[in-house]
Amino acid sequence: AQRVEATGVQGSWTAGGHGYGKAYEFTGPYGHPMRLFFDVEKFVAEPGFESTYPDRPERRSSHAAAPRFLDHVTVASSDVRGFAKWYNEALGFRVMAFVDLDEAPITVFSVLTTNEKSHDLGVVLDTSSRAGRVNHIAFWVDATEDLLRTADVMMENGTAMEYGPSIHGVGEQNFLYFRDPSGLRVELNSGGYRNYVPDWEANTWKPSEGSNNFYKNGAMPHSMTESFPPAEGFTATEEGASPEMKEALLNPYAKQGRG
Ligand SMILES: [Fe+2]
The missing domain is CATH 3.10.180.10 (2,3-Dihydroxybiphenyl 1,2-Dioxygenase, domain 1)
Structure with missing residues (x-):
């Protein structure tokens, strides 16, 4: 305090x-x-x-995903680097990675941690006028097979997957995104690195390096840029961007061959 x-x-x-x-x-x-x-x-x-x-x-639950614990929460902020700096200085989170756009020096994502995981707090850029929003919550499953089994059960029960299964470049986790009945985005994670380096220096990734999808073989759906509760106007882009930049800023991962 x-x-x-x-x-x-x-x-x-x-x-x-x-x-x-x-x-x-x-x-x-x-x-x-x-x-x-x-x-x-x-x-x-x-x-x-x-x-x-x-x-x-x-x-242990015998239902579908059967997650073991809450893995992380990813929120939305008007200033990703400012957010990371404050949570590092005030609450002691280590800053593990940034993602800057290929087209402009704009930071759209960062991951922070209090432990050996790549992140237990994530932050995405949000230029809406609504502060304090959340992008998704994520649960941990022990093995990638659990994640694939969940995908199978969801398909068999008519629940659409929003993105994945695939692997993030940042943090190296296997991921699967879907929406819960309220509309909130939920992620499942497994795998990933374990990092105990106390003076870790965050790499700055680009979407073209596979920051979000390291396989770079599937464009991220535009719905993934939505945070909650909903807000008006551009919510994933920097205000004041040139018109030709806006399409890329809205969803920097939407190009085939990027991640
Ligand atoms: Fe996540």
Whole structure:
């Protein structure tokens, strides 16, 4: 809380809520409501759902994806590098990678982490007037086969996949995107690197290097640029871009042969 307030952001303390104790709540400089807390109520499985593994809170689901844990959240911000800098300086996230457009020095994506994964917080560029939006939430599955099995189950049950399965260049995770019944984008991840380098210096990727789809054999659908809740106007492009630049800025991954 002291580190947050030292940056000029003012929050407030609460006594806690459902499942968590004393908390510090603030709105980040790019409009995202944040809550910091330490004490949590440990999850206890309902009778019949206990795992035979003593360290697991609940037995493995036998349904479709059967994710193991929440992997990351990717939010939207009007300034990707500013967002990364603030969360690095105030909350100690390591900045793991940036993506700049091929056509212009505009940063459209970054990944940050508090641990050995490539990211537990992502950020995409958002030039809408609506601050604090989310782009997707992602769950972890143990193996790529789990991800492919989920794709199979979704196809068999009439649920469209939005993008993937494929592999990100940034972070090297296998990915699959789809929408939940509310319309929110959900991702499944597996694989990826483990990075313990304390003074890691972020590479800046270009879409043409396969930042998003390292196989570079499938154009990203335009729907992937939507964040939530919806906003008016250009939401994935930089205001003031020249007309000839706007098509590329709207979806920099839309060209065949890019990733
Ligand atoms: Fe993601």
